Amino acid sequence: MKKYSILLYYHYTKIEDPELFREEHHLLCLKLNLLGRIIVAPEGLNGTVSGLVEDCEAYMAAVKADPRFEGIDFKVDYAKEHAFTKLHVRHKPEIVHAGLRNIDPTERTGVHLSPQEFKEMKDQEDVVVLDVRSDYEHSMGKFKNAVTLDIENFREFPEKIDELKEKYEGKKILTYCTGGIKCEKASAFLLEKGFENVYQLHGGIIKYGMEAGGEDFEGKCYVFDNRVAVEVNKVNPVVISKCHVCETPSARMVNCANPHCNLHVPICESCGTKMDGACSTTCQEHPDKRPYDGTGYYQKNTNGYNPYKGLNRRKTEQPKAV
Structure with missing residues (x-):
């Protein structure tokens, strides 16, 4: 349960x-x-x-x-x-780091599409489905035929605007991300830069999986918690990510066992065992390599963690242990 x-x-x-x-x-x-x-x-x-x-x-x-x-x-x-x-x-200055503090999604942003509306529009001839997430996210999973961007983080998105205008100006742009937050600013920025028909998937990939079955989302959706990646597509699922070592299809995300590398990539179970959790021979031979338990997940050290840190008002009663 x-x-x-x-x-x-x-x-x-x-x-x-x-x-x-x-x-x-x-x-x-x-x-x-x-x-x-x-x-x-x-x-x-x-x-x-x-x-x-x-x-x-x-x-x-x-x-x-x-x-x-x-x-x-x-x-x-x-x-x-x-x-x-x-x-x-x-x-923090922004709730998603974009460097677009002048953009106010409460004033103007792309048209919000429900998962069902997005599903009905995404394959139309004059539509471009645009993934505004980082490369490590869309390498794990993305919508079929989506345009992806070679960016390491969302704050690089504005640098791609000229490239997008050259290729897709005049098209209907359907933006999407994990939960919808990045699309709020991405779609507003596209409108500011002259795109006229801009839309966004309301609730992102997660809501699309919950309400529309995840159809045509290929691979898994990268998430920012201990689950790392979650299933989305219950209709026609496929695996698109490849093992970092042998390049066979694999959706098994791990951290390299070398803490100085800690590369976050797909590594299949076979290569995980063979490389003892490392992403390369160099990392496998590193003297500080962590013991590999078969998961490729390494719990962060919580020694000294204080849930009251940062509070100006301290309570004598400590939070209940969980």
Whole structure:
């Protein structure tokens, strides 16, 4: 039985005192025994957390009770255990690092498409399906025939605008990402740069898998928690990622056993055993190589972790152990 929920969410809204909000939000998460990563910025809230189903229900109700987040859309999945080992609630300039602070998605952004609307439009002749995620994400999985970008992180997206205009100006552009947050700014930026027909998949790949069966999404969807990658396509699934060592099809993501490399790539079980968890012979022979247990996942050291770190107001009662 899956007793835990995993929440993925964001909401663009003005937060007048983001540091105070961050403090209060941190305390709320501690009270509800949630773990995960949350970003608070003057432009809104972005997070992915895990917790017991009833605690996550209470969290969602508390967030929606704030008029600023009345329209927030939570993507909810379920698991047998926490998807995180720590809680971090941070104040940053943007809720997704794009370097586009002048872009306000609450004023103008691409037309939001439901998963079913996206599914009906994506194969039309005058449509370009644009993946705005990083290369390590779309190498694991992407929509069939999607245009992908050679970028290491989302803040490089604006550098691709001239290339996109040269190839696709005049087309209908359907943007997509994991949960929808990157598309808010990507689609708004495309409109600012002269594209006229811009759309975005509301709720991203995750919602598309939940509500439209994930049809034509090839491979797995990379996620930013301990699951690493999740199944999306229940209709016509295929594996598109290849083993870093032997190049056979593999969706098994691991971290290189050499902590100084820590490369995050697909490595099949056979090569994982043969290379003892390393991505190369050099890493396999490194004196600091970590013991390989067959998973390729290495728990981060939580020694000294204090869930109250960063709070101005300390409570004497410590959070319940989970």
